[in-house]
Amino acid sequence: MPTVALQSLQPEFFDWEWLRENFLEEVWPAVIGHLYLSFVSVGIALVISLPLGVLVSRFRRLYTPVLFVTGFLFTIPSLALFAILVTVPGIGIGPTAAIIGLVSYSLLVLIRNVVTGIDSVAPETIDAARGMGLTNSQILLRVELPLALPVIVAGIRIATVTVIGIAVIGGFISAGGLGQLIFDGIDRNFPTLVLTGALMATVLAISADVALLVLERYMRPWARRARGAN
Amino acid sequence: MLGGIIETFQRPTYPGLVWTHVQLSVLATVLGVLISVPVALAVRNTPLGAAVAVNIGNLGRAIPSLALLALVFPFLGFGFTAPLIALTALAIPPILINASTGLREVRKEVVDAARGMGLSEGQILTRVQLPIAAPVIFAGVRTSAVQVVASATLATFIGGGALGDLIVEGFSRGDNAILLAGALSVAALAILTEVIFAVLERTFTPKGLKIAQQRRSG
Numbered sequence: 001m002p003t004v005a006l007q008s009l010q011p012e013f014f015d016w017e018w019l020r021e022n023f024l025e026e027v028w029p030a031v032i033g034h035l036y037l038s039f040v041s042v043g044i045a046l047v048i049s050l051p052l053g054v055l056v057s058r059f060r061r062l063y064t065p066v067l068f069v070t071g072f073l074f075t076i077p078s079l080a081l082f083a084i085l086v087t088v089p090g091i092g093i094g095p096t097a098a099i100i101g102l103v104s105y106s107l108l109v110l111i112r113n114v115v116t117g118i119d120s121v122a123p124e125t126i127d128a129a130r131g132m133g134l135t136n137s138q139i140l141l142r143v144e145l146p147l148a149l150p151v152i153v154a155g156i157r158i159a160t161v162t163v164i165g166i167a168v169i170g171g172f173i174s175a176g177g178l179g180q181l182i183f184d185g186i187d188r189n190f191p192t193l194v195l196t197g198a199l200m201a202t203v204l205a206i207s208a209d210v211a212l213l214v215l216e217r218y219m220r221p222w223a224r225r226a227r228g229a230n
Numbered sequence: 231m232l233g234g235i236i237e238t239f240q241r242p243t244y245p246g247l248v249w250t251h252v253q254l255s256v257l258a259t260v261l262g263v264l265i266s267v268p269v270a271l272a273v274r275n276t277p278l279g280a281a282v283a284v285n286i287g288n289l290g291r292a293i294p295s296l297a298l299l300a301l302v303f304p305f306l307g308f309g310f311t312a313p314l315i316a317l318t319a320l321a322i323p324p325i326l327i328n329a330s331t332g333l334r335e336v337r338k339e340v341v342d343a344a345r346g347m348g349l350s351e352g353q354i355l356t357r358v359q360l361p362i363a364a365p366v367i368f369a370g371v372r373t374s375a376v377q378v379v380a381s382a383t384l385a386t387f388i389g390g391g392a393l394g395d396l397i398v399e400g401f402s403r404g405d406n407a408i409l410l411a412g413a414l415s416v417a418a419l420a421i422l423t424e425v426i427f428a429v430l431e432r433t434f435t436p437k438g439l440k441i442a443q444q445r446r447s448g
C-alpha cells in the first residue's frame with residue numbers, strides 16, 4: 001500500500017516563496033539533523049573499526065570471518081534493515097534504529113581500510129622502528145597508524161558518503177534529517193519539499209566527498225611532492 | 231509472528247511483487263551496462279575523456295539513491311518508468327568507472343604485442359582489451375546489480391510496486407509480520423544476487439588470466 005500522493009502536481013511546480021520563508025525553520029534543521037545522524041554513525045563505526053582492524057591485522061585468521069559478517073550486513077538493503085531494527089523491542093522508530101543501521105553499513109569499508117592501511121607499511125620501516133628501540137605499542141601508535149592514516153581517511157570518506165546517502169532513507173522511520181523532508185513532502189503532496197530534500201542530500205553527499213578527498217590528498221604530502229618533482 | 235510471515239508469502243499478490251522487483255532490477259542493470267560500456271569504449275584511447283568519465287562516475291556514486299528517485303518522480307510521476315530511470319541512473323556509475331579504468335589498465339606492451347602480431351584495432355579490442363578488462367568490468371556490474379536490487383525496494387515510494395510495498399504496508403499498519411516478510415524477501419534477493427554474481431565472475435574471468443592469478447598466488 002504505497003503512499004498515494006502528488007498525483008496532481010500543483011500549477012506552481014517549485015514554490016520558491018515557500019522555500020525562502022521556511023528555509024530556517026524547516027530545511028536548515030533537517031540539514032543539521034542529517035549531519036548529526038551521519039557523523040555520529042561514522043564516529044561510532046570508527047570507534048569499533050579501529051581496534052577491530054588492528055586486531056585483525058595482528059590475527060590474520062580473523063580477517064575472513066570479519067569480512068564475511070560485515071559484508072553480509074552491507075548487502076542487506078537499508079530499508080529492510082531499518083524496518084527489521086524497528087521491530088526489535090526497545091529500539092522502535094527514531095534516530096536510534098537509523099544510527100544502528102548506519103553504523104553497520106560503515107563497518108566493512110572502515111575495517112577493510114584500517115587493515116589495508118596497516119598492511120601498506122613497509123616491513124623495513126617497522127624493522128627500523130624496532131631497531132630504534134620502540135616497543136610494539138609505540139610502533140603501532142607512532143609508526144603504523146600514522147602511515148596508515150591516508151588509507152583510513154579514504155575509508156572514512158567512502159563510509160561518510162555512503163552513510164549520508166543511506167541516512168536519507170532513515171526519514172521513513174522518523175530518524176530526522178533530509179529524508180524527513182522527502183517523506184513529509186510526499187505525505188503533504190508538496191513537490192517543493194521533496195525536491196528540496198533530495199537536492200540538499202545530493203549537495204551534502206557530494207560536498208562531503210570533495211572535502212574528504214581534499215583532506216585525503218593533504219595527508220599524503222609525499223605523493224604531492226613526488227608529483228611536483230616530476 | 232512466523233505464521234503471519236508465511237501468510238504474507240502465500241498471498242496471491244506476492245509473486246507479482248517479487249516479479250516486479252526482479253524485472254526492475256534486471257532491466258535497470260542491463261540498461262546501465264548498455265549505456266556505460268559503449269561510453270567507456272568510446273573514451274578508452276583519450277586520457278581526458280576517460281578522466282571525465284571516471285569523475286562523472288564518482289560524482290554520480292555520491293548521489294543518494296532515494297534522492298535520485300525523489301528527483302525523477304516529479305517529472306515522470308508514479309509507475310514503472312520513473313523508478314526504472316532512477317535505478318538505471320544508479321546502475322551507471324560503478325559500471326562506467328570500472329569499465330573505463332579496466333580498459334585503461336590493459337598494459338601498453340600487451341596491446342603493442344597484439345598490434346605487432348598483425349591484429350587490427352577491432353581485433354585488439356575484442357580479443358585482447360575486452361577479455362583482460364572483463365573481470366574488472368564485471369565487478370562493476372556486480373556492484374551495480376546489488377545496489378539496484380537494494381534500491382528497487384525504494385520504488386514503492388513512487389508507486390513502483392516492488393517488494394518495498396510489503397515493508398511500507400507492514401509499517402503503516404503496525405503489522406511486524408508483513409513488514410518482516412518484505413524485509414526478509416528483499417534481503418534474500420540481495421544476497422542471492424551477490425551469490426549469483428560471485429559464481430558468474432568465475433566464468434567471466436578468461437582462462438589465461440585465471441592461470442596467471444594462480445601462478446601469482448602459488
